[in-house]
Amino acid sequence: MKFPAVINIGGEQRAGHMLVAPYYIFFAMFLAYPLIFSFVLVFHRWSIVGPLEWVGLSNIFELGGDPLFWKSIGNTLIFLIIHVPLQVGFALVLAAILNSKIPAQGVFRAAFFLPVVVSGVAVTILWKQMFSTNLGILNQVLYEFGIDPVPWVTDPSWAMPSIAMMATWKNIGLYVVLFLAGLQGIPKHLYDAADIDGASTVQKFFHITIPAINPVFMVVLILSTLGGFSLFIEPYVITGGGPMNSTLSGVLYIYRQAFSFFRMGYAATIGFALAIIVMGVIIIQRRFVEREV
Amino acid sequence: MLLSINRSFFGLLFIALFVFGGCGKVSDPEGFVRLTYWSSTNPYEIELAKELVSEWNTAHPDTQVILQPLPEGRSGEEVLIIAAAGGTAPDICSNVPPIIVPLLAKGNVLVPVDHFDDGRDYLAQRIPEDLLRTFVAADGKLYQIPWKGNPIMVQYNMGILKEVGYDHLPVTWSEWAELAELVSGDTDGDGRDDRWMGDINIISEWRQRLFDFYPFFIAASGGQTILKNNREINFDNQITRDIFAFFARGFREGWYANSTWIGDQFLQGRITAHITGPWNISHTERFKPDGFEYAFGPIPVPDDFIGDHYTFGDPKSIGIFSTTKHPEAAWNFVKFLISRQADLRLLEICAQLPLRKNLLTDSLYVPYFEKNSMMKQFAELVPYTRGFDQNPALQEVFDAINEQFDAVCIQGRRDPEQGVRRAVKRSANVLKARGL
Numbered sequence: 025m026k027f028p029a030v031i032n033i034g035g036e037q038r039a040g041h042m043l044v045a046p047y048y049i050f051f052a053m054f055l056a057y058p059l060i061f062s063f064v065l066v067f068h069r070w071s072i073v074g075p076l077e078w079v080g081l082s083n084i085f086e087l088g089g090d091p092l093f094w095k096s097i098g099n100t101l102i103f104l105i106i107h108v109p110l111q112v113g114f115a116l117v118l119a120a121i122l123n124s125k126i127p128a129q130g131v132f133r134a135a136f137f138l139p140v141v142v143s144g145v146a147v148t149i150l151w152k153q154m155f156s157t158n159l160g161i162l163n164q165v166l167y168e169f170g171i172d173p174v175p176w177v178t179d180p181s182w183a184m185p186s187i188a189m190m191a192t193w194k195n196i197g198l199y200v201v202l203f204l205a206g207l208q209g210i211p212k213h214l215y216d217a218a219d220i221d222g223a224s225t226v227q228k229f230f231h232i233t234i235p236a237i238n239p240v241f242m243v244v245l246i247l248s249t250l251g252g253f254s255l256f257i258e259p260y261v262i263t264g265g266g267p268m269n270s271t272l273s274g275v276l277y278i279y280r281q282a283f284s285f286f287r288m289g290y291a292a293t294i295g296f297a298l299a300i301i302v303m304g305v306i307i308i309q310r311r312f313v314e315r316e317v
Numbered sequence: 318m319l320l321s322i323n324r325s326f327f328g329l330l331f332i333a334l335f336v337f338g339g340c341g342k343v344s345d346p347e348g349f350v351r352l353t354y355w356s357s358t359n360p361y362e363i364e365l366a367k368e369l370v371s372e373w374n375t376a377h378p379d380t381q382v383i384l385q386p387l388p389e390g391r392s393g394e395e396v397l398i399i400a401a402a403g404g405t406a407p408d409i410c411s412n413v414p415p416i417i418v419p420l421l422a423k424g425n426v427l428v429p430v431d432h433f434d435d436g437r438d439y440l441a442q443r444i445p446e447d448l449l450r451t452f453v454a455a456d457g458k459l460y461q462i463p464w465k466g467n468p469i470m471v472q473y474n475m476g477i478l479k480e481v482g483y484d485h486l487p488v489t490w491s492e493w494a495e496l497a498e499l500v501s502g503d504t505d506g507d508g509r510d511d512r513w514m515g516d517i518n519i520i521s522e523w524r525q526r527l528f529d530f531y532p533f534f535i536a537a538s539g540g541q542t543i544l545k546n547n548r549e550i551n552f553d554n555q556i557t558r559d560i561f562a563f564f565a566r567g568f569r570e571g572w573y574a575n576s577t578w579i580g581d582q583f584l585q586g587r588i589t590a591h592i593t594g595p596w597n598i599s600h601t602e603r604f605k606p607d608g609f610e611y612a613f614g615p616i617p618v619p620d621d622f623i624g625d626h627y628t629f630g631d632p633k634s635i636g637i638f639s640t641t642k643h644p645e646a647a648w649n650f651v652k653f654l655i656s657r658q659a660d661l662r663l664l665e666i667c668a669q670l671p672l673r674k675n676l677l678t679d680s681l682y683v684p685y686f687e688k689n690s691m692m693k694q695f696a697e698l699v700p701y702t703r704g705f706d707q708n709p710a711l712q713e714v715f716d717a718i719n720e721q722f723d724a725v726c727i728q729g730r731r732d733p734e735q736g737v738r739r740a741v742k743r744s745a746n747v748l749k750a751r752g753l
Contacts, residue, residue, distance in 0.1 A: 071709070072402040073424030086750070157576035158510070167509070178519060178575045180728065262577070266521025266723050268730065283395050284523070285713050286420060 065292035072286055083293040093294060095269050096277040097301060099184060103273065104252040104305075106188035111248050112241070115196050119203030120233070133204070137197035144194065148261040151190045152177075155262065177263050180270035187258045187271055195251060199244045206240030207233065245313055246306060253302045274298045350380040350646045357393075357412035357633075358386045361599075361667040366411070368662060373653055380646050387412050392524075397636075401426040406638040408647045411654060413461060413636035415452065419709040421636070422460040428637040429458040433648045443655060444672050445700045452634070454707045455547045461634035462651055463672045465663060467594030468698035469532045469629045471617070472601070475610035477512070477589045486614030490563055493590075493617040497572035500589045514572035516588045517564070521723050523715035528592050530722055531715075532629040533560045535703045536616040540627035543714060544706035548748065552718070553741040559619060561733035564726035575727055584609065592616070594631055595695040599668050613694050630702025632672065657681055668692060670699055710751045717743040 066084070069077040087093055122133055139147060154160050155176040163173040176186040210233065218228050234241070255273040259265055265272035265280070272280075274294065282291035356366035363386050370384045387410070388396055394417045400406040401421060413421075421427050430436035437459065440449060444463055452463045473486055481499040485492075497514035504512050518525040534543065537556045545551040567573045583591040584604055591597070601611060615626045635654060637647045653659060657679070660671035664685050676682055676696050686693040705711055717740045725736035 071420055071424060072398050073421060073426050152577055153579045155577065156579055158574050159576070159579050173509075175575065177577065178727075264520040264522040264525075267519070267728055268724050269521070269720065280716075284716070285710075286398060 062292040062295060065289045066296060068289045070288040072288055079289065083290050086290065087293050087297055092269060092272065092277060093297070096272045096274045097298075099270060099272055100253060100255060100274045102184050103188050103191075103255055104249060106185055107191055107252050108245065108248050110188065110192045111196060111199060112244055114192065115199035115244065116203050116241075118196065118200045119207055120229075122200065122204055123207045133200075136200050139194045140197040144257045145261060147194055148190070148258050151258075152262045155186060155190075177271075178267055180268045183263055183267055183271045187255075187262065191252075191255065191258055195248075199248065202240055202244055202247075203237065206237035210236040242310070242313060245309060249305060249309060250302065253298070253305075274301075348379060350643045352380065352382045352409060352641070352643060352647055352650060353407040354382050354384050354650070355387045355407040355410040355412065356384060358389070359667070362412075362669075365662055365666040368666070369654060369659055373650060380643075380650070382650055397421070401638065401640075404640060406640055408641035408643065409635065409637055409651060409654075411464060411633070411635045413634045415461060415463075415632055415634050416705045416711055418452075418461045418634065418636070419454060419707045419711070422454055422456075422458070423709055426639055427460040428639050428641065428644050428647075429460050430462060431458050432644060436648070439652060443674065445674050448630075448672060448700060448702065451542075451704055452632075452707075461636055462655065463704075464633055464635045464655055465667075465669045466630035466632040466672050466699060466702050466704075467596060467669060468695050468702045469528065469592060469594050469631060470613045470615060470695065470698070472583065472591045472593050472597060473612050473614060474583065474586060474589050475612050476608070477586065479610075486612060487590075487617050488615060489620045489622070490617050491620050494566075494572075496589070497567065497570070501570070501572045510571055510574065512587050513574050513589070514567065515590050515592065516578060516582055517567070517573040517727070519575055519577065519723075519727050521719060523712060523719040526715060526719045526722055527629060527631070529564065530560060530718060532592065532616045533563075535627050535629050536618050537622060538627075539622070539624045540701065540703055542703050542706050543718070544708055544711070547707045550714075550741055550744055550748070553737065556619075557737045557740075558733045561722065561725045561736055564722070565729055565733065568727055569729055595668055595670065595692055598689075598691050613691060615698075625701055626698075627701045627703055628698055630672075630699070630704050632702070632704040661685065664692070670696055672699060708748075710747050713747045714744045717747065 064076075067078065067080060069079045069083075118136060122129060122136075126132070154162050157163060157173050157175050157178050160176070162176065166172070166174065175182050177183045214232050214236070215228055218232060223231070254275050256275040256279065259271035259273055259276050260279070263271045265276050275298070278291045278294045278298070281287045281294060354366070354370065356362050366384050366386075370382045374381050385407070387393060388400070393412050393414050397406070397410060397413060398417060398420070401424065406426070418427065422429075430440060433439075440459070440462065449459075449463065452461055453459050471486075477500050478484075478486075478496070481496075483496050483499060487493040487496050493514075500512060501510070501514050502512065503510050517529050531543075534552065534556065535541065537560060541551055543550070543552045564573075568575060581600075581604065582588045584601065584606065601609075605611070616628050618626065635651050637644060637651060641647050655671070658681070660673055661681055663669055663671050664682065668689075670676065670692070673679075676699060677686060677693065686696060708714070720743070721731070721736035721740040724731040725733050731739075
């Protein structure tokens with residue numbers, strides 16, 4: 025029996041496999057094994073310290089009827105609806121401004137990127153203080169203008185939008201950089217030709233800039249959506265998921281089940297459900313955006 | 318060429334593994350025992366642990382203890398459970414939250430005290446019988462060594478009480494309400510509230526309810542906890558509804574602010590009453606402004622309450638992990654940690670109370686309490702403290718209560734009866750689903 029050439033490893037091929045072996049090991053240990061183990065957990069009850077206990081499909085049935093799980097998904101979608109357009113829109117506008125000839129351009133670019141590299145927990149603690157209804161700086165400023173205090177993170181209808189606003193501020197620098205790279209890659213002669221044809225600035229933006237940065241736009245949209253689905257630090261530090269579970273995100277709910285209640289099987293089930301939902305949203309997004317933009 | 322690189326690479330790797338692998342090995346002489354001990358990360362407790370470990374190691378050259386503060390993590394519970402699962406748990410830990418003991422016991426992670434011939438007797442001599450019974454697991458075994466407690470009381474800013482002409486500390490809910498009406502509101506006339514009765518933590522996390530709902534429940538029920546016999550729901554009653562209504566009234570009438578806080582508002586004079594434990598005495602002494610006066614009072618009870626004043630004891634236990642190779646040596650070290658002399662150092666260094674009989678009459682501790690009258694107040698409460706029910710799903714039951722406390726009391730969007738009903742329903746489902 026003859027083995028195919030690819031299996032018959034020897035000489036340089038063997039050396040090649042050895043060189044990529046660290047990645048194979050990394051993949052097996054940190055990706056494949058956890059993924060397979062998590063899938064096994066879906067069908068078990070496990071408190072980390074005890075043995076695995078087979079429960080069949082009961083975690084999946086429980087998930088279907090768990091109002092908090094659906095609430096967490098709803099909250100995450102609310103967050104995405106506010107956060108993604110805000111993030112993409114502002115990042116694009118800021119990138120366009122930074123791409124034009126403005127004074128201290130480098131300083132502004134660095135300033136917008138700074139929150140991205142600062143620790144998420146540190147930034148969130150800072151914002152928690154700013155959001156304080158009675159003593160926060162935001163309400164102090166509003167007071168100076170005669171506006172009543174806003175219950176930024178203490179009212180169920182305000183809490184998620186406030187967190188979305190904060191998350192947008194934190195992450196926008198990264199997307200500004202991506203858009204900036206896209207904008208700088210647009211050939212200048214396209215704008216020159218449009219100028220000769222008498223196109224306005226708005227026309228040039230919509231007919232040259234936007235189509236030219238379509239691939240970057242798609243990347244930003246997907247990264248922003250994925251980032252939104254992994255919302256955790258902000259509600260974890262600021263609200264703990266409240267008020268009235270209004271900021272309980274999918275990932276925070278997984279964390280709570282896994283590390284507050286030590287229900288690893290159920291947490292794994294939520295994780296897989298969330299992954300399927302994320303995949304669905306990204307597929308819809310790609311189809312829609314790639315067709316329309 | 319590539320093959321020769323491979324040979325060199327794997328040759329170096331082998332040498333590195335051989336050399337560095339050898340570095341980790343310490344061969345102990347025959348009969349020598351080495352124990353690992355994790356203390357809390359609290360600086361005072363680290364200081365105490367260092368002192369006690371040093372004393373032990375000097376006196377026991379054949380049983381050496383290696384001290385390490387609990388590794389960093391969101392909570393002690395999380396760290397200990399992960400360490401137990403990963404096989405990296407120490408032999409002994411003195412910061413075991415009793416709330417996770419049932420879970421650890423279920424996973425056979427802890428050595429029960431019953432394993433040692435003198436285990437139960439030793440503890441029975443140390444701890445009030447009534448209190449010790451609350452730490453016993455559903456299977457009748459004792460998987461933890463109850464060590465210390467921090468009875469929860471109310472700390473008052475006496476300057477504010479004097480200012481509003483209130484001459485005693487509230488004992489009942491009516492008195493609490495009366496004081497709250499006097500102190501809460503706008504004091505500088507700018508149209509905004511700037512002073513409140515209390516600082517109830519509005520973060521929606523079950524742990525926060527250990528410092529508002531739970532002490533009030535224990536006090537109002539005369540020392541009951543939220544589960545009966547560690548498994549039946551014990552809060553489907555008028556007491557819980559009244560507590561919910563009382564806190565809801567407080568948020569509605571502005572006694573508590575629905576706000577997150579910056580800094581210590583109690584010391585800044587914005588909060589009149591702070592629900593806390595004895596650890597706050599040293600904090601207050603260290604950071605209080607000049608002329609700041611304070612006093613501690615009991616958790617208020619309903620007006621018609623008759624009986625002893627109980628409170629939440631915020632206990633911490635010591636655990637011996639079943640991965641230890643030297644359970645007897647570990648038990649001997651634990652007995653040293655909870656000895657009379659060590660308990661005195663616990664008081665002096667950490668200002669925390671050992672769960673010990675005759676704490677106030679034992680001649681060893683009398684001088685300490687003569688010098689620290691506030692600590693004496695807390696010590697008097699030790700026999701009247703309650704900790705946690707022995708049930709692995711207790712966190713989820715607390716979470717169900719927390720969820721409704723948020724909706725009923727903080728947000729005022731549900732009436733107390735409905736809130737309690739929902740908390741009971743979710744808790745019952747949790748206990749049923751876990752087969753508990």
